[in-house]
Amino acid sequence: MSVFVTVGTTSFDALIRTVTSDTFQTELISRGYTKLTIQRGSYPSPISSSAELLSLHHYDYSPSIEEDIRAADLVIAHAGAGTALEVLRAGKPLIVVINDELMGNHQTELAEELSRGGHVISATPRSLVEVFSNAKLDELEPLSPVEPQLFGNFVNAVLAS
16 A cells, blocks of 8 residues: 655755654564655755565655555645645545644645545644544545535635735
8 A cells, every 4th residue: 555745845944753653664574565655846955765565665745646645545734725626526535744843834724624524534733643543534525526616615715914
């Protein structure tokens, strides 16, 4: 099984540090994951894995992450609206990680709303290992065909406030 992690176009070093930690990678392996792909953005340090049973691939940016999303059994992503919608439309389980270091952070509202609807699991970089270890990914609700419009309306309302 594979996990795809994306930070989008911004810097989110705390998320990269968490998913490359021995603790997180050990938890991935214990849940049956064997491949970790990371879209790392501008993360300044080398990325490696000490977990022998986990294949690690990473890159800075890509014109499209659609193929990585499609190939993943789980996506862990920043809580950006575009990424969340793309992952949910693809029908993939999603853990959104709120970048709590951002000012005027609309990600929190978006993550809370999607989490309330049972569509995603939300975390912060500090809580991600625990949240992932307790996650019931098979209980997430898929986004219905009507909900992308509601999702768009919600995003517009959050951004306007």
